[in-house]
Structures are given as C-alpha cells and as structure tokens.
Amino acid sequence: MQAVETIMRTGPVIPVLVIQDVAHARPVAEALVAGGIRVLEVTLRTSCAIDVIREMSAVDGAIVGAGTVLNEDDLDRAVDAGAQFIVSPGLTKGIARAAADTEVPLLPGVANASDIMRGLDLGLNRFKFFPAEASGGLAALKALSAPFGDVRFCPTGGITEATAPQWLAHPSVLCCGGSWLVGPGVPDTAAIKARAQAASALRS
Numbered sequence: 001m002q003a004v005e006t007i008m009r010t011g012p013v014i015p016v017l018v019i020q021d022v023a024h025a026r027p028v029a030e031a032l033v034a035g036g037i038r039v040l041e042v043t044l045r046t047s048c049a050i051d052v053i054r055e056m057s058a059v060d061g062a063i064v065g066a067g068t069v070l071n072e073d074d075l076d077r078a079v080d081a082g083a084q085f086i087v088s089p090g091l092t093k094g095i096a097r098a099a100a101d102t103e104v105p106l107l108p109g110v111a112n113a114s115d116i117m118r119g120l121d122l123g124l125n126r127f128k129f130f131p132a133e134a135s136g137g138l139a140a141l142k143a144l145s146a147p148f149g150d151v152r153f154c155p156t157g158g159i160t161e162a163t164a165p166q167w168l169a170h171p172s173v174l175c176c177g178g179s180w181l182v183g184p185g186v187p188d189t190a191a192i193k194a195r196a197q198a199a200s201a202l203r204s
C-alpha cells in the first residue's frame with residue numbers, strides 16, 4: 001500500500017466516478033489511464049460500485065480507490081475488492097481506526113478547523129476539503145491553512161476544469177477531486193481521454 005501523500009501526488013486531479021453499469025468500468029478506467037490520470041475514485045453510490053472497483057483494478061496503471069465510504073463495513077468491502085485507498089466525505093473515529101488497522105491510505109473529508117483538529121488527534125494530516133466550494137471556496141482553504149501549516153488538502157466538491165488551476169496553485173493543495181472527467185451514461189471514451197489529458201496537464 002502507498003501512503004496517502006503518494007497517491008495525492010500522483011497527478012493533479014482525482015476523478016470522482018459514479019459508475020452505473022459494471023460494463024463501463026474497464027473502458028472508463030482505460031480511457032482515464034490513457035489520458036494520464038491513474039488515480040481513480042470509485043464512489044460507493046451505485047449498487048455495482050464494488051464490482052467496478054474489482055474491474056478497474058485489473059486495468060494496467062490504474063490506482064483504484066473507493067469514495068463515499070461512510071462506515072467500517074463500506075471500508076472492508078472496498079478493501080476486499082482491491083481498493084488501494086479510501087475517500088470519505090467526513091471523518092469518524094471508526095473509519096480512521098479501520099483504515100489504520102487495515103493499513104489502507106485514508107483521505108477523509110474535513111470542512112472546518114474542528115474537523116482538522118479531530119483528524120490531527122487521530123494522527124491524520126492529509127484531508128479532502130469537502131464540499132470545497134460550498135464550504136467557502138479557496139478563501140476558506142487559505143484561511144484554514146494559516147493555523148494548520150503542515151496540513152495538505154485535496155479540495156473536492158464544485159471544482160471544474162476551469163477553476164482547478166486556482167486551487168492547485170495554493171501550496172496546501174496536493175491535488176483536486178472532481179466529477180467533470182466522466183459524465184453519466186454510456187461513456188464517450190474519446191472525450192474522457194481528452195478530458196483526462198487536459199486534467200493531467202493542469203499543473204506542469
């Protein structure tokens with residue numbers, strides 16, 4: 001297992017994936033990897049998500065994790081399917097302990113100073129800033145970075161290809177998350193690859 005920091009530094013954007021049909025898993029993962037995006041967050045929002053993690057994990061070059069992990073049971077199911085990292089919209093002691101016990105990298109969501117302090121108490125200092133735009137946007141992140149100078153973030157929620165560069169320019173930001181790379185429905189793999197190429201070039 002890689003450290004969560006390594007995963008965050010693999011590329012500038014982590015695509016947040018909501019895959020409705022397991023048949024779409026491989027073509028989507030292949031298109032993203034072909035476009036230079038290797039770290040893939042499969043949200044546990046669909047009934048096939050666990051099978052999607054399994055399928056995508058078989059794609060060469062893909063580093064597949066689970067998102068929308070809400071409890072220890074979700075975490076266990078995702079890890080059993082091959083998830084190499086775990087993303088959660090929030091932070092609970094249960095998830096932090098389960099991730100530590102399983103030695104799976106965890107990227108838990110924080111939205112304010114108290115969330116960050118709870119994370120620090122649990123030995124964590126790499127977080128998803130979620131929901132990034134709705135929680136005050138870049139101005140809020142800049143303000144939070146002042147007292148928490150060693151903390152690094154993956155802002156997610158409301159970020160687009162157009163706004164990602166502003167977030168990535170902040171020194172506390174290692175990468176951004178976003179759903180814009182893969183839309184709903186039957187995947188247009190050429191378009192996904194093109195968006196992945198644009199995303200992977202965002203900070204170079």
Ligand SMILES: O=C(O)C(=O)C[C@H](O)[C@H](O)COP(=O)(O)O
Nearest residue numbers: 016067068089156157158178179
């Ligand atoms: O379900 C989760 O755990 C999530 O990760 C929520 C996602 O981060 C946001 O839904 C990002 O979506 P956009 O705002 O469309 O980029």
